[in-house]
Amino acid sequence: MEIARETFEKLQQMVNRVVKSPRSDFYRRKFAKENFDYASPISSGADIIRIPRLTRAELAETPPFERLYSTNEHLDSIRYTSGTTGSPPILLFRAKVNYGIPGRRPLILFQNSHVDAYNARLSRSAQEPYFPPLIGHPGNTYTVTAALAKAYKIDAIIGIPSRILALAIEMDASSRNKTETIFIVGERFTNEHKRILVTSFPHALLDIRYGMSELGCPGYQCDILRKKTDIQYHCDENYLLEFTDLDTGAWKKENTEGEIVVTELSETPHQLIRYRTGDAGRVVNDTPCACGAAFAFEVTGRINHDIIKISGMMFRTDEIERVIKEFPEIEENFRGVVETRQIGTDKEEIHFSLTIVLKQKEGIHPYFLEQLKQNFSERFFLTPSKTLADCIQEKRISSFDVFAIESFPFETKAQCLRLIER
Ligand SMILES: [Zn+2]
Known part of the structure; x- marks a missing residue:
């Protein structure tokens, strides 16, 4: 995998940020324990591979405040992540929301507690106030959510694949036809999911992202990728994505499945460096796309499922x-x-x-x-x-x-x- 010079520079800055931080010694301790010499410069792929990977279990072991690299004024949301992978909840802060809110009347398929937080933030900061406020998914019954969607004449849906698919079954044709944007993030998204959504929401633009609550959305689709049947993503410039060997963390060749390891290249509250996502994926095309992106990748599933x-x-x-x-x-x-x-x-x-x-x-x-x-x-x-x-x-x-x-x-x-x- 070809890595741009500025990617190395950003990565070096993030490593410097955590090892020099007066706020937290989380990475200093981790690097010392794993014998990583963080003073030596990071200028090649081999240097990156030497940086120890970070696991979800390590995050769970350390209280969030003890691995916080941003000051309070940079924080504007608190998130819990847990659920889908079954690990204990991790409290996380994000300095900024990584996705814009599409549409004028979006239905956000997160739990109500999340939605309340979004509404509070939007009413504080949005230049253009949203009315009605974002509508939350009240629970597990999608009939109620579908009725809300109809009553509020929503034009966009934000959520994870399983929830959007469950909701689609309950929505009537007129509500589905009025949906202009579907913003899908999280979980592995398959061609079959896409087929169902295209049929159910014939006028909607499908904005499919690869992401997770710990990190935001490292993967996005350009217009060219959107037209493909297979679900492929480009990597957002604020992230470094690696497809790695499970045991060694070394890079896999193009087209070979490996664990997706992500590094945040912009300043974030927890500054995740070489974070093991537990997702499996591969680079499918490393020739530059017409949109300018360097490569495309796909998410193939979860690791250790065999x-x-x-x-x-x-x-x-x-x-x-x-x-x-x-x-x-x-x-x-x-x-x-x-x-x-x-x-x-x-x-x-x-x-x-x-x-x-x-x-x-x-x-x-x-x-x-x-x-x-x-x-x-x-x-x-x-x-x-x-x-x-x-x-x-x-x-x-x-x-x-x-x-x-x-x-x-x-x-x-x-x-x-x-x-x-x-
Ligand atoms: Zn592209």
Whole structure:
């Protein structure tokens, strides 16, 4: 990947900012612990790779105020992030909102608490006041939200893919036809999602961004990318994006999937440097686009959705699939969650849960799931010779649960397996 000289300069400035900061020694401690010599200049790809990566767990361990690099007057919003990846909430501040509010009457599909904060800020700072104020999504029932959308004659929708898709089902044709802009951010967005949205909202411009609450939106689409069927993004100049090897953090070749690692190149409250997003992606085209952007990339899913290795045991997607196929009662979709919790210095509690969809929706005997759980654990191998049942017996696994649900509403993330470290 070709990196512009000014990108190196900005990165150097951000590293200088955190290592010289009187406000926080978060990075000084981190760099010292990981033997990174921050005094040596950053002028090549090899220099970047030497900078230690930052994990979500590290952020969660340190209270936000102790890793804050901006002064109070630069902060104007507080955000919690948690939910989709299952880690504990992290309180985050952002110095500026990274996206403009499209449309005159936008419906913002975040929770009401977020919307209240937006409204408060808009009424303080917007040159052109918004009326009516942004409308929040009141909860999980999209019928109410769709009725609000109709009553307020909204012309734009802002939200994450799964929520917009759920809302689309409930909105009537006239409200959908009036929608001019759909601003989509977050989660992996698939071609199929795009197809549904184009059909449901025939007059809407789809403004699709790749982003996350910790960082804002590093990925955007130009007009050329918008016309493509495949969802590809350019990288915003305020960010450095790397597609990296999971173990070493080294760069992957073009077209090869790697973990997306993001660095904020402008001054931000928490100044995330080489932040591991947990998303997988790849550079699809590194010749410059006609719009001027240096390369295009796509987001392919989440990392570690194929295999989770822990304490000598392996939770493999293909092994779960193999066992699930032995049960004609279960549909193919499933989600496995491995949750770990450190107890003491060398001991770890490991919980495994499997969420499945049963073909028969009603009249299931309560004992059936218990039986299924037992049968599954006796067939599912975690090492070449030990089944899940063996590992539970040996207390290497603390608990195993099976949950049956009606269906997975929207598969926005291709993650069959995920790991939650607490
Ligand atoms: Zn372009």
